[in-house]
Amino acid sequence: MSHMPVAPPPPPSPSSPGWAVPAGPSAVLRSPVGLSQAVMLLLGLVAVADVFALWQGARSYELAGRIIANVGSVTSGEIDRADALYRVSGYVQVAFTLATAVVFLVWFHRTRVNAEVFAPECHAKKRAWTIWGWIVPVINLWFPRRIAADIWNASADGNSRSRALLNWWWALWIVDLLFGRLASRRYVAAETPEEIKGAIAGLMASDGFNIAAAVLAVLFVRRLTRMQHEKALRGPAV
Numbered sequence: 001m002s003h004m005p006v007a008p009p010p011p012p013s014p015s016s017p018g019w020a021v022p023a024g025p026s027a028v029l030r031s032p033v034g035l036s037q038a039v040m041l042l043l044g045l046v047a048v049a050d051v052f053a054l055w056q057g058a059r060s061y062e063l064a065g066r067i068i069a070n071v072g073s074v075t076s077g078e079i080d081r082a083d084a085l086y087r088v089s090g091y092v093q094v095a096f097t098l099a100t101a102v103v104f105l106v107w108f109h110r111t112r113v114n115a116e117v118f119a120p121e122c123h124a125k126k127r128a129w130t131i132w133g134w135i136v137p138v139i140n141l142w143f144p145r146r147i148a149a150d151i152w153n154a155s156a157d158g159n160s161r162s163r164a165l166l167n168w169w170w171a172l173w174i175v176d177l178l179f180g181r182l183a184s185r186r187y188v189a190a191e192t193p194e195e196i197k198g199a200i201a202g203l204m205a206s207d208g209f210n211i212a213a214a215v216l217a218v219l220f221v222r223r224l225t226r227m228q229h230e231k232a233l234r235g236p237a238v
Contacts, residue, residue, distance in 0.1 A: 027116040029232055035107040036225035040218045042100035047214040049096045050207045053089040057204040060086050064197035071193075105131055107221065112147065114228050115154035122154040123147075145170045148224075155227040165223055169216035176209035 060082045067074050109130045116123060125133070125147050133143035148170070152163055183202035190199040 027113050027120070029114050029117045030110055031229065031232070032107055032110045032114065032225050033229055035103065035110060036221050039100065039104050039107050039221050042096065042103055043214045043218050043221070046093070046096045046100050047211050049089070049093045050211045050214070053086075053093055054204055054207045054211075056082075056086045056089040057200050057207065061197060061200045061204065064193050064200060067193045068197065101134075104217075104221075105134065107225075108144075108148075111151050111155070111224060111228060114232070115151040118228075118231060119154035123150045125150070141174060148220075152224060152227075155224060155231060157227075157231065165216070165220055169213065169220045172209065172213045172216055176206065176213045179209055180206040 063074060063078060063082050067079075109127070112123075112127060112130045116127070125143065129143055130147055132139075133147060134140050136143075145166070148166055149163060152166055153161075179202075183199065183206045186202055187196075187199035190196040
């Protein structure tokens, strides 16, 4: 895009990763690099927590199979330990997911403000939707993707117009969100060993989707951050 602020400062030096360039009274260009590194680290921890949950799920799945085959082959102590560890893995997943969500939203908001500096005409949604778009039910199924696409378009150059990475990440995240909710409800409602075993299989599949979504999220965050950083270093275009 060919937007240039009034009386722009000289382009920031590549040796100064913490660039911050004023771009009007409401939008200021700030580096998303540090935030992106924190987001990617937390997404990695989410994936590790999912692997831990998969491991515990596999143990619980095997235990449920033993109960179905021969209920006397399993002691109450084994059942209690398996249940306790599986609950712990769930708590760890929730804790890392919440921490990641908070930092991700801060990063997402910053990239949106930067995108307004690059191309203020590219944005269909107001800035507040970078937060509320993830929270409001139903709307959260497409608003964040629309905002992310606008940010991508404003940050892209001729070689980075393709939004395939964004689209794949968003599609997998939606699948994981919906499948995970169904699997969790099925697990809570399960009563018999057969139902519990089937519900655990669903939760394990959900963990697999979540790992894949986390990997694509890391790639998306890294790519968009690099696009904005490189565009800022090039300076305003005439």
